[in-house]
Amino acid sequence: MLSKNLIKFCLFVTLTCLLSLFTLNCSSGFPHDAFRSNVNGLSGDAEKSKDYGEPKVVGHIQDKDVDEASGIVASRCTQDVYWTHNDSGDEAFIYAFNLKGEKLGTWRVPGAKNEDWEDIATFKDKSGKCFLLLADIGDNKHDRKGMVVYKVPEPVIGPGDKDATRKDMIFTEHEQPISIKIPDFKDDAETLMVHPETGDMYILAKSYKRSSAIYKLAAPYQTDGPENTMQLIGPFSVPSVPDGVITGGDISPDGKRVIVCDYFSGYELVLPSDAKNFDDIWKVKPLVVDLGPRKTGEAVAYSADGKFIVATTEGKTPPVIVAERK
Numbered sequence: 001m002l003s004k005n006l007i008k009f010c011l012f013v014t015l016t017c018l019l020s021l022f023t024l025n026c027s028s029g030f031p032h033d034a035f036r037s038n039v040n041g042l043s044g045d046a047e048k049s050k051d052y053g054e055p056k057v058v059g060h061i062q063d064k065d066v067d068e069a070s071g072i073v074a075s076r077c078t079q080d081v082y083w084t085h086n087d088s089g090d091e092a093f094i095y096a097f098n099l100k101g102e103k104l105g106t107w108r109v110p111g112a113k114n115e116d117w118e119d120i121a122t123f124k125d126k127s128g129k130c131f132l133l134l135a136d137i138g139d140n141k142h143d144r145k146g147m148v149v150y151k152v153p154e155p156v157i158g159p160g161d162k163d164a165t166r167k168d169m170i171f172t173e174h175e176q177p178i179s180i181k182i183p184d185f186k187d188d189a190e191t192l193m194v195h196p197e198t199g200d201m202y203i204l205a206k207s208y209k210r211s212s213a214i215y216k217l218a219a220p221y222q223t224d225g226p227e228n229t230m231q232l233i234g235p236f237s238v239p240s241v242p243d244g245v246i247t248g249g250d251i252s253p254d255g256k257r258v259i260v261c262d263y264f265s266g267y268e269l270v271l272p273s274d275a276k277n278f279d280d281i282w283k284v285k286p287l288v289v290d291l292g293p294r295k296t297g298e299a300v301a302y303s304a305d306g307k308f309i310v311a312t313t314e315g316k317t318p319p320v321i322v323a324e325r326k
Contacts, residue, residue, distance in 0.1 A: 046239035048288045049268050052323045055292035059101030059320040061312065065166050066095050068314045071120035071248060072299035077130035077154055084299065088116040088138060093166055096157055101320045105161030108169045112150045118190040119248055123199055130154040135192035137203060146227060147180040149192065176223040182215055182230045190298060191249040191260060195278060204236060204246045204260065211237035212244040214282055233279060238267040238286050250301040259309055261300040266291045266309060292321045
């Protein structure tokens, strides 16, 4: 009898510890690797996209200063140029590389701060000028008063820029801060997307407790001024467990596709041919896109021509992963 009671007590303690661990990680923006690997996985209704081939590692980011790549985007003005940035442990730097991962340069964004940069997007205006938008939107402790997106003209890369470092830096043009407010927002956020035609901005929530949510800021928006209030479009989820841990995303150059990711997989939405506006895309069921093994996958984007998806992960010399359209 004593041994049975002892076994029951041990089981109770074990379950209590596991529940406490789960609760702790759900309330944190940075779950432990063990938590991610044990909890996150595809749900039973997950359906794989037939539009992409198997992912391939085509290079590794060779810039030693890139060790926590939290966002990626393809330049719309310069062929075979990709931009990334580190997470909150870095200052306000952006890094350029090509598809092989070769270093093209390091730039400091004057006037900007990296409280928690989580994603990067791009926009090419009607005059042909390209901009980068850096999303300082992370909120692991859920206590931020507001968010900011830094809009900066995309640097024109010169042949000697590859020698620049954080100690021997070069500067971008001055940034334009876009202050953002999301009413009653209680989650983290790691995904910023900009529509290539309208310039409308989208932020997706990241949550372990519930599904994600989509917020929109229609262009034009205020810079260097008062807060811009984002509009809630609706809930959003991916076929994964949990279903709201969205860590990165991008809108295709033609404005007809969306790719988002969590730590393990990519998920694509395709705008229906009879859709009346772009926001109809959020009603589409996301299809799984295999992005290969990623240690901490927080960065995904389309190529400048939309013919493939490129992804990377946090860590030293992270892989450049490509999934090509069939």
